[in-house]
Amino acid sequence: MTLAAMPTTSLLATTGAMIPIFLMGLVGFVSRRLRIVTGHGVKQIARLVVDFILPGALFHATYTQYTRDRLPSLAIIGVAQFGFFAVALTATLLAHRLVRARSHAGTAVCLTAAQNNVYLPIPVAAALLPAAENVQAQFFIGCFVLFVNPILWALGPKMLAWEAGVRVEPLALLRSVVTSPLLLAVVAGIAVKELCTMAGIGLPRPLTAFTKLCLEAMVPFATIVLGGVLAEARWSQDFDPRGLAVVIVVKLLLIPALTLGALRLTGLADPLLAFVILLQATMPPATNISLVAKRFGGNASLVAVSLFVTYLLAMLTIPFWLSLHR
Numbered sequence: 001m002t003l004a005a006m007p008t009t010s011l012l013a014t015t016g017a018m019i020p021i022f023l024m025g026l027v028g029f030v031s032r033r034l035r036i037v038t039g040h041g042v043k044q045i046a047r048l049v050v051d052f053i054l055p056g057a058l059f060h061a062t063y064t065q066y067t068r069d070r071l072p073s074l075a076i077i078g079v080a081q082f083g084f085f086a087v088a089l090t091a092t093l094l095a096h097r098l099v100r101a102r103s104h105a106g107t108a109v110c111l112t113a114a115q116n117n118v119y120l121p122i123p124v125a126a127a128l129l130p131a132a133e134n135v136q137a138q139f140f141i142g143c144f145v146l147f148v149n150p151i152l153w154a155l156g157p158k159m160l161a162w163e164a165g166v167r168v169e170p171l172a173l174l175r176s177v178v179t180s181p182l183l184l185a186v187v188a189g190i191a192v193k194e195l196c197t198m199a200g201i202g203l204p205r206p207l208t209a210f211t212k213l214c215l216e217a218m219v220p221f222a223t224i225v226l227g228g229v230l231a232e233a234r235w236s237q238d239f240d241p242r243g244l245a246v247v248i249v250v251k252l253l254l255i256p257a258l259t260l261g262a263l264r265l266t267g268l269a270d271p272l273l274a275f276v277i278l279l280q281a282t283m284p285p286a287t288n289i290s291l292v293a294k295r296f297g298g299n300a301s302l303v304a305v306s307l308f309v310t311y312l313l314a315m316l317t318i319p320f321w322l323s324l325h326r
Helices: 011-033 039-065 068-098 105-113 121-128 131-164 170-178 181-199 205-230 241-266 271-281 289-296 300-324
Strands: none
Touching (some): 011 039, 011 205, 011 300, 039 131, 039 181, 039 205, 068 105, 068 131, 068 271, 105 241, 105 300, 121 205, 121 271, 131 271, 205 300, 241 271, 241 300
């Protein structure tokens, strides 16, 4: 499959490529529900993935794919992510008031403003793209970390703390943003590539082989953890179905539809970059929102159930939107 043909993947082919990903996630889900893995075990595996495997994979993709002529692509990604955020914030606040949802709007905004920008798009891209295009796609996906991470760890706590009446220390939020292993891995990949280019050298082969192994291990580990996290969802009396409806419509329908329209109007020269932008737009909420909610307050049941329902629906909506891209 050529790069030019890659974004026109059919609905059937896209769905077929995603089924193994969701089956791997089902392994994590069932393992958690059957208590083969405890909640503490899922957290430990997640920490291993977030602290080592994902950073290694993102460093590999960034180091191998970054060149100065791709800086304009980084700017386009920043604009795209700002567009996601602007639509999420505006539409969620309006829709939340329109339907008179019982839950606080801050929780719904968190769920629509920050997408799963690494855990899910990476395995989906790996399933749909040839090997050469896949590595390039990982670089673009990694670049989204630079913009999603501040939204998740800076805006998210403020919105949830506003609801729960918890004071948030600005320095603590800044520390959470700048010390994120995923963010540091992308920045390090760019910096090391610049230094190696100026010095006319490359990284030692064992190091690049190690980071490549991280890239290969990332898909099964990330999807198993994702399934384990979703298994934590619990229905409770304070669950708000109208709040969930707002999250579903804005996150899975409105943002992808507007992104698809914008991509067709602008006609990006790089079809792979356009594909990754649409892929990010189709993503359900970031699973780390559950961690933010536990730390800073908010409607925890809405967060947990929204994650569970939106990820199930994403099995249908992601292939649908990707199949419409031309």
